[in-house]
Amino acid sequence: MIIAAFLNITLTNFVMNRNSGDITPSGIQYPDKQTRLFRLVAADVTIAGMIAADSWLRTSLIRHWRWYLRLGIAWFVISQLGAIGPRAPLGPQQVVNTQHPIVCVHTRLIDEVWEWKIQRTLQLVREMGADTIVEFFPWAYIESTQDYYDWEPADRIIRHAENQGLKVIARMGLVPGWARPRDSTLNYLPENAFDELAAFVADFAARYAGVVDHIIIWNEPNLAFEWGYRPIDPAAYARLLEAVYAPAHAANPDVVILAAGLAPTLEPEGSPNGLNDILYLEQLYQAGGGNFFDALAVHTYGFTEPPEAEPAFDRLNFRRAELLHEIMTHYEAGDKPVFITETGWNDHPRWTKAVRPAQRIQYTLDAFRYVEANWPWLEKLCLWAFRYPAPTYSYPDNFEIVTSDFQIRPIYYAIQDYALHREGNTDLWLPAPEPAS
Amino acid sequence: MAARSRTRVLILLAAAITAAVVLIQNLPRPEPAPEELFPTGEMRIAVDASNPPFAVATADDLFGLEIDLGEALADHFGLPARFVNMSFDGLYDSLKADQADLVIAMLTIDPLRTGDVLYTRHYFDAGLVLVSPLERPIQSMRELAGHRLAYEFGSNADTLARRWLRRIHPFETAPYELPSYALDAVRFGHADAALVDAVSARLHLREHQWQAALHYVTNNWYPIAVPIDEVARWQALNRALQILDDNGTLDRIITKWL
Numbered sequence: 001m002i003i004a005a006f007l008n009i010t011l012t013n014f015v016m017n018r019n020s021g022d023i024t025p026s027g028i029q030y031p032d033k034q035t036r037l038f039r040l041v042a043a044d045v046t047i048a049g050m051i052a053a054d055s056w057l058r059t060s061l062i063r064h065w066r067w068y069l070r071l072g073i074a075w076f077v078i079s080q081l082g083a084i085g086p087r088a089p090l091g092p093q094q095v096v097n098t099q100h101p102i103v104c105v106h107t108r109l110i111d112e113v114w115e116w117k118i119q120r121t122l123q124l125v126r127e128m129g130a131d132t133i134v135e136f137f138p139w140a141y142i143e144s145t146q147d148y149y150d151w152e153p154a155d156r157i158i159r160h161a162e163n164q165g166l167k168v169i170a171r172m173g174l175v176p177g178w179a180r181p182r183d184s185t186l187n188y189l190p191e192n193a194f195d196e197l198a199a200f201v202a203d204f205a206a207r208y209a210g211v212v213d214h215i216i217i218w219n220e221p222n223l224a225f226e227w228g229y230r231p232i233d234p235a236a237y238a239r240l241l242e243a244v245y246a247p248a249h250a251a252n253p254d255v256v257i258l259a260a261g262l263a264p265t266l267e268p269e270g271s272p273n274g275l276n277d278i279l280y281l282e283q284l285y286q287a288g289g290g291n292f293f294d295a296l297a298v299h300t301y302g303f304t305e306p307p308e309a310e311p312a313f314d315r316l317n318f319r320r321a322e323l324l325h326e327i328m329t330h331y332e333a334g335d336k337p338v339f340i341t342e343t344g345w346n347d348h349p350r351w352t353k354a355v356r357p358a359q360r361i362q363y364t365l366d367a368f369r370y371v372e373a374n375w376p377w378l379e380k381l382c383l384w385a386f387r388y389p390a391p392t393y394s395y396p397d398n399f400e401i402v403t404s405d406f407q408i409r410p411i412y413y414a415i416q417d418y419a420l421h422r423e424g425n426t427d428l429w430l431p432a433p434e435p436a437s
Numbered sequence: 438m439a440a441r442s443r444t445r446v447l448i449l450l451a452a453a454i455t456a457a458v459v460l461i462q463n464l465p466r467p468e469p470a471p472e473e474l475f476p477t478g479e480m481r482i483a484v485d486a487s488n489p490p491f492a493v494a495t496a497d498d499l500f501g502l503e504i505d506l507g508e509a510l511a512d513h514f515g516l517p518a519r520f521v522n523m524s525f526d527g528l529y530d531s532l533k534a535d536q537a538d539l540v541i542a543m544l545t546i547d548p549l550r551t552g553d554v555l556y557t558r559h560y561f562d563a564g565l566v567l568v569s570p571l572e573r574p575i576q577s578m579r580e581l582a583g584h585r586l587a588y589e590f591g592s593n594a595d596t597l598a599r600r601w602l603r604r605i606h607p608f609e610t611a612p613y614e615l616p617s618y619a620l621d622a623v624r625f626g627h628a629d630a631a632l633v634d635a636v637s638a639r640l641h642l643r644e645h646q647w648q649a650a651l652h653y654v655t656n657n658w659y660p661i662a663v664p665i666d667e668v669a670r671w672q673a674l675n676r677a678l679q680i681l682d683d684n685g686t687l688d689r690i691i692t693k694w695l
């Protein structure tokens with residue numbers, strides 16, 4: 001009985017303490033009540049099992065004490081080996097040092113398997129001089145069963161972001177199976193599930209208030225793929241914003257609701273693939289959507305043009321964001337801020353929409369300088385993408401700033417020098433070589 | 438005595454059965470007819486025609502190394518080739534949705550996809566190469582110590598050069614804005630070697646009729662992908678690629694474009 005009680009206490013402590021107890025400066029405590037309750041039940045089941053095994057153990061122990069001793073030694077060795085594996089305890093609270101708070105990056109952490117990789121990625125973000133990240137928190141991951149929330153995938157990102165002194169702009173999306181028709185895609189959100197999503201957003205906003213005060217509702221709803229392969233419908237998206245707006249503010253009065261970043265595209269009216277982002281935003285305002293967001297998220301890519309290239313309705317380049325902002329100022333006072341949550345250049349050696357690596361660095365730095373000088377309405381310029389959890393083995397990898405295996409690409413150092421105001425006068429590369437005379 | 442001879446007979450019988458099974462397993466089997474491998478009667482090839490010189494689209498045509506390779510494979514099987522042009526995002530899904538029989542699109546083996554597709558042997562290696570003068574060849578990282586290495590600033594070669602600097606005796610670095618400048622630096626005698634991707638190197642050597650030593654230091658193999666349940670098609674494509682390699686067709690196609 002004494003042995004059973006001892007083992008029980010050890011196991012209970014083990015179960016209760018593993019991965020628990022991180023209390024961050026904002027007071028967010030991990031893990032949540034449901035997980036703790038589950039662990040308590042698990043501990044009680046352990047106690048019952050131990051009591052049942054007790055009488056058998058007492059007789060068996062005397063007869064086979066040598067084997068129990070060996071088992072004990074083996075258990076100790078294995079538990080010590082387990083401790084060698086990578087862990088990610090929170091370190092001292094960090095503060096981001098930056099001279100250019102416009103610098104921001106889009107991370108891809110939700111699919112990361114190892115917590116230490118989340119921590120390392122966010123350390124690198126902070127050291128680069130970005131004080132904000134954009135991250136995706138799929139509804140389908142967190143509430144895969146109706147009314148049962150598994151916050152752990154989100155918790156581990158938020159606690160490390162907070163520990164690194166980073167703010168988080170959260171993007172909501174992906175519909176769990178229970179909230180959509182059978183055989184529909186993860187991006188299919190039926191109108192009768194708008195309130196379900198709104199309830200999830202409100203819970204999210206309340207849970208992470210203080211660290212996450214900016215929430216983007218959906219992603220690129222002007223693409224058929226992102227709208228569940230249904231006809232593009234700005235009025236339906238306006239109704240979605242309306243459904244979310246009040247519950248989110250009731251849950252966190254400081255929350256800023258952002259209308260989704262639209263995909264930069266020239267698809268005409270009636271196209272099965274999508275709708276021109278300029279037309280979509282205009283129709284969103286005409287449907288009354290402007291009353292239900294506090295800021296606009298924008299996606300704008302430079303492709304092969306420099307950041308200063310003139311924008312046009314029928315042209316995709318960096319300054320297309322100005323055309324979207326013009327629509328905002330046409331329909332309202334224009335005092336709503338804009339967050340560019342996806343931007344950048346690609347330096348794949350063969351892709352026709354890519355530039356050379358040196359150009360990519362130059363264009364990226366010039367873009368930061370341009371927006372700071374010319375776009376007072378812009379809050380953040382977030383580069384796509386800081387690092388992927390796994391390589392795609394194609395041109396999307398050349399949007400990365402740090403590779404999946406943590407190779408730091410030269411653009412990282414260039415952005416870091418800019419953010420920390422360490423830019424020197426030394427040239428980054430040599431002039432074109434001339435034939436020897 | 439009788440028991441011993443019976444045992445001997447049984448052993449011999451077992452050995453004979455085993456040998457027969459092994460023999461039957463290894464007998465050459467007839468290759469399935471092309472119509473069985475490609476049931477639509479044509480070879481549907483998914484390509485991403487935004488990657489010159491591998492695949493490029495004009496208003497009404499597709500051309501490039503991978504288009505020629507697709508046509509050579511279709512000729513091998515005696516079928517017409519039909520190219521399905523799409524962006525990278527749709528390539529693997531095109532196999533799942535039965536929109537294409539195979540993908541030839543600068544793919545690299547992706548471990549996360551190996552549950553869905555089979556990759557054939559590679560038809561090209563686009564890894565990084567060290568390019569140096571024929572008379573003073575530099576073949577590896579070790580031989581760089583004390584020399585001057587040219588590369589494109591910000592490229593994968595730059596990342597690798599920075600890593601090498603931490604691992605071997607110092608060498609001098611010479612970053613340039615373009616890979617062609619890095620290669621010119623070697624050609625004009627300003628650097629001892631250039632580290633560039635194989636495609637840039639081959640294009641530069643061809644353009645300037647320059648004979649230089651070229652040694653791979655990393656690999657970036659391009660295979661063809663087929664659906665995972667099409668094992669016979671995968672085997673047939675592997676054999677076809679081997680034949681195209683052996684009879685010089687693959688080399689001719691690569692030399693035409695690179």
